[in-house]
Amino acid sequence: MDLPSDFVSKQFTEYYKRDSSHLQAPSNIESREFGFLISNRTIMIRHKKFKTRNDLRSFFLEAIPSDAYYSSAYYENPEAEMGEKGWVGADLIFDIDADHILTPCGKVHDIWACCSCGFAGRGRSPQKCPVCSEAKFDVETWMCEECLESAKKETFKLVDMLMKDFGFQKSEIKLFFSGNRGYHVHIENEQVHPLDSTIRKEIVDYVIGLGFQESLHRIIEGDKLILEGNSGDAGWKPRITKGTIDFLTKATKADGSMMELGKNAVDHIVNNRKTLLDNIESYRWLKIKGVGVKNWRKIIQKVAEIQSAKVDTVVTTDVHRLIRLPGSLHGKTGLLKFESTINGLDHFDPLNEAVAFRKGDVSVDIIRSPKFRIGNESYGPFNNSRNILLPTAAALFLACKGAVQAVKPNV
Template sequence: MVRHRAFRDPSVLLGAIRDLIPAHTYFSTAYYQEPTAAMEEKGWKGADLVFDIDADHLDTPCKPSHDKWKCKACGTVGNGGAPRICPKCKNDRMEEQTWLCDQCLRQAKEETTKLLEILYSDLGVEPSNLRIFFSGHRGYHVHVYSTQLQVMGEEERREIASYVLGQALDPQLHELNEVNVGGVKVIEGPQLGQPGWRGRMVEGIYDVLSEEGERLGLSPAQVKTIKTQDRDEFFKRPFWSSVKGFGLSTWKNLSVKAVDRRSAKIDTVVTTDVHRLIRLPGTLNGHTGLLTMQVPRERLDEFDPFRDSLAFHGEMRVRVKDAPQFRLAERQFGPYLNEEVELPSYAAMLLLCKRRAEPVI
């Protein structure tokens, strides 16, 4: 690792990258008086507020089909995302073999969209002070550049992360309550269109009630009630008090699920860190050979990471050990098992970077 470097202008940086040919290039989100000094002598002036959304932290249903893990201590293996500790020996050192997939990246983009909405409408971030980047692997980064926010310490950043995640949000502190109206117990709650988590909580209720009731922890009678409701009618009026058999504890439970649905699944560690190193936009990600690149806000919807971030031209011959089926540009590749193939260079580079193939010379 080469660290603590500073460059006066982009051409010098480019020269250094060409000399070193690093597999991964990061820059510091922090601003320092003396960037090249030792860590404790740099003179921290502030740091951009950054968010990382990565499929590693998302619970997508496709993971068991493309990710594997192995416990470094006892060798236990499994499909899907690695558990925090090994179920057999309780060790926390895991080796992961991940893959890129459309569904995981669509989910990551959806989380990014939710994050942007919260930043704009609740935290007053100006769209012109924000940039979105594809990480070149399994997610997106959002950088906020603001002189007011730059000076925040870890505690303040942790609060923002926690707000975005809707952590420990108590629906009863957001107007969900049981009141006594002339001897009758009535449930009251926030309304659609209210700012912040209140309106978002109501929107989330709409989302979760479209799911199977059994998965929501509802009783068979409650599931039946929901299924027979006219959806449009249901949301036209204050619905909290109008659903038969739904008391405060049911609504509380559904509200917590609604908040989870509407929260943006960011990596708290990245946002909280005031000395964070983050992938330099415009460089190749050594895990994939794909470009880490800015995605203009207005193009986020249509942005296709498997088409728009390809960097290599030409063809290459590789010997593939094993690889699942995957898509790049408009082409499908694989699955491959112990075979020699001629591929477009961007596909060959992905397999080489993922250590699923060897070059054939």
């Protein structure tokens, strides 16, 4: 019988010995700082430097990191202490994580418990424990098809803005499944290298639509709602036009009451749906009458929120950020950080493509897990389930999640 942590180290060791072809060395490898979590995520090593991909690979075989990171930044001396490194520039990085997207599935698969009194609940942890008011929680998050699909949608919106509004080329944008609950978008381009945190913050604010005001875009003018632009155009106004068309196409009475629209406004939309859509199509403006200024403001604000791309603002603005190394295993899942093309993203299935272990079965005692999929098969839910025979990748996933009590040799 193996401890789950020994099982994880053994699998990671075998994987990197057998196949490190997915491991990608970043461009300008010599100028990057590397960091690793080793010994089952208990020790962090930073300020490492490698000259070649082969050196990096040798380190992997020696240290078998549970997680591997490199700096988005380029330094004159990556091994020096933080203040002495000599920052030369940095790639532009975006992190899209299910943590930052409110999906209803979180209430199904995520659990939190107060560290002080043990009070527990589902979904996102509250700011303060409702029983003892302490603010420290043990959090257990899982991923499902729904969170991964939501993260993919946010990635599509981000890439659309990066290409249309910022003018980046497809060839400059790299997309990756993060290995856990989301996607990373890397932009390597000489023009982004010198940007400081303030400018990166401006870019983030733009994509998340922070401070969006319809008045600045002149959407409501007099007695008209001006909806200019087509979905192929750059900028927030065409995006609002597209989003408003989407809203009018699908809006139900329930949407209306959720957005606190007046009853007459909702009735007007539902009863005149086709005319409203035809008018936008033909003239790119609508009469405000029937829905009313206040309701249109609420709709436009909601549309802006839906059209924004929910990225982790901290990651993009940090010019010294360490990001996960493409092609390395994620210590919390046993899945790879895996590249997708922009054209292929629609059909990209991270739970299939990022699976590193394709052979063998293992018998495990499972503490608890919601239903999950690895490859084409789904497993669970499990609750104190003993002697469950699972494919290696699925058993490893649970072991990395801390959901396994014991691993037994498959006899």
